[in-house]
Amino acid sequence: MNYCSHCGQPLISRIPEGDNRHRFVCDHCDRIHYQNPRIVAGTIPVWEGRILMCRRAIQPRHGYWTLPAGFMENGETTVEAARRETLEEALAGVRIEGLYTIMHVTHIDQVHMFFRASLLDGEFGAGEESLEVRLFAPDDLPWDEMAFPTVQESLSHFIEDSKKEAFPVRVTDIQRRLGQ
Amino acid sequence: MNYCSHCGQPLISRIPEGDNRHRFVCDHCDRIHYQNPRIVAGTIPVWEGRILMCRRAIQPRHGYWTLPAGFMENGETTVEAARRETLEEALAGVRIEGLYTIMHVTHIDQVHMFFRASLLDGEFGAGEESLEVRLFAPDDLPWDEMAFPTVQESLSHFIEDSKKEAFPVRVTDIQRRLGQ
Ligand SMILES: [Zn+2]
Ligand SMILES: [Zn+2]
Known part of the structure; x- marks a missing residue:
């Protein structure tokens, strides 16, 4: 996962506030892209x-x-x-x-x-x-x-x-x- | 879902070959982005x-x-x-x-x-x-x-x-x- 599926900007992998796992985060539109089974x-x-x-x-x-x-x-x-x-x-x-x-x-x-x-x-x-x-x-x-x-x-x-x-x-x- | 999470190009919604449902498809890198429960x-x-x-x-x-x-x-x-x-x-x-x-x-x-x-x-x-x-x-x-x-x-x-x-x-x- 490289780009935000909502706004198309590059994603960053980091632990969001209040979370305890690395997620793909978009700092442009503030969306978190979770991955689940x-x-x-x-x-x-x-x-x-x-x-x-x-x-x-x-x-x-x-x-x-x-x-x-x-x-x-x-x-x-x-x-x-x-x-x-x-x-x-x-x-x-x-x-x-x-x-x-x-x-x-x-x-x-x-x-x-x-x-x-x-x-x-x-x-x-x-x-x-x-x-x-x-x-x-x-x-x-x-x-x-x-x-x-x-x-x-x-x-x-x-x-x-x-x-x-x-x-x-x-x-x-x-x-x-x-x-x- | 608007952009390909792999290559960042715009997605198109269509039925891929051999499928029978609309999917978000990237014609740039040929990936299909499935969505599941x-x-x-x-x-x-x-x-x-x-x-x-x-x-x-x-x-x-x-x-x-x-x-x-x-x-x-x-x-x-x-x-x-x-x-x-x-x-x-x-x-x-x-x-x-x-x-x-x-x-x-x-x-x-x-x-x-x-x-x-x-x-x-x-x-x-x-x-x-x-x-x-x-x-x-x-x-x-x-x-x-x-x-x-x-x-x-x-x-x-x-x-x-x-x-x-x-x-x-x-x-x-x-x-x-x-x-x-
Ligand atoms: Zn975004
Ligand atoms: Zn693509």
């Missing part, structure tokens, strides 16, 4: 006991398997964001069953939230950001080709919790992995 | 059956009662943000007991998350953003002087759930109120 919302879509996953057609992690998910937009709820991403990436309509995982990915300033979901009618397909979309049996999930730690973690909890048919909301922290 | 994290701090609340020393809602809460910062988790805000606004150390409410406030592009919490030692006081900080018995909460709908909603669920001693995570939407 972003929410990624997605689903674990289930149809007849199998889980819908997407193979990524985009970077990062091109060719790896993911759950449908993406950045929450202004004006929508996390539920709406999760449903929209599932429609865009997997061309699948879903009913949201409940919030399931909330995972902090602090090294990239993101909060990932996955919802349990059911396909409405078993219809799906590859959206623009997917190479292919497939249903996987729980015993057959592509563990070695998963795109992101939060996808892997959500699914491994989900498989365990499915055995007990109880799905408590899980709040966890994702650590940076070697090489990432 | 922000997370507000806070606690319902309890000590010996009573609930700690803060009377606001700042706008908006100066003089009204709130739970300690504020914008989540880059580099922290929602749990850390909730704990930090409680220390800053109520000078109180807390143990986080669990995530409790997630409320979408779409008309201001915020997601509010409140955690159940216990005071560590009963110590508290007014931080810089608080006029006073007090413990309220559940029957004595200042319902007519609450600062925000999400504070009111979190507390009314909490009082009800306390009777059953069960606190399911609640995901709800907050509607714009008349006059707001």
Whole structure:
């Protein structure tokens, strides 16, 4: 962040009065430009006991398997964001069953939230950001080709919790992995 | 948003290729400036059956009662943000007991998350953003002087759930109120 998005003048990084963190401050129009974490919302879509996953057609992690998910937009709820991403990436309509995982990915300033979901009618397909979309049996999930730690973690909890048919909301922290 | 925060040139609002929403785009350095919802994290701090609340020393809602809460910062988790805000606004150390409410406030592009919490030692006081900080018995909460709908909603669920001693995570939407 170099310039004030309001007036176009150069920004300075300093601790504003009454604050305790460095911020990007504009001394021309007196605005403070805060930076905050972003929410990624997605689903674990289930149809007849199998889980819908997407193979990524985009970077990062091109060719790896993911759950449908993406950045929450202004004006929508996390539920709406999760449903929209599932429609865009997997061309699948879903009913949201409940919030399931909330995972902090602090090294990239993101909060990932996955919802349990059911396909409405078993219809799906590859959206623009997917190479292919497939249903996987729980015993057959592509563990070695998963795109992101939060996808892997959500699914491994989900498989365990499915055995007990109880799905408590899980709040966890994702650590940076070697090489990432 | 008028100017590119990277290169300082004027921004244009249009739908980028492959997107379906208007974004602020810089045709000089080709950056797209996305805008996303922000997370507000806070606690319902309890000590010996009573609930700690803060009377606001700042706008908006100066003089009204709130739970300690504020914008989540880059580099922290929602749990850390909730704990930090409680220390800053109520000078109180807390143990986080669990995530409790997630409320979408779409008309201001915020997601509010409140955690159940216990005071560590009963110590508290007014931080810089608080006029006073007090413990309220559940029957004595200042319902007519609450600062925000999400504070009111979190507390009314909490009082009800306390009777059953069960606190399911609640995901709800907050509607714009008349006059707001
Ligand atoms: Zn400025
Ligand atoms: Zn630019």
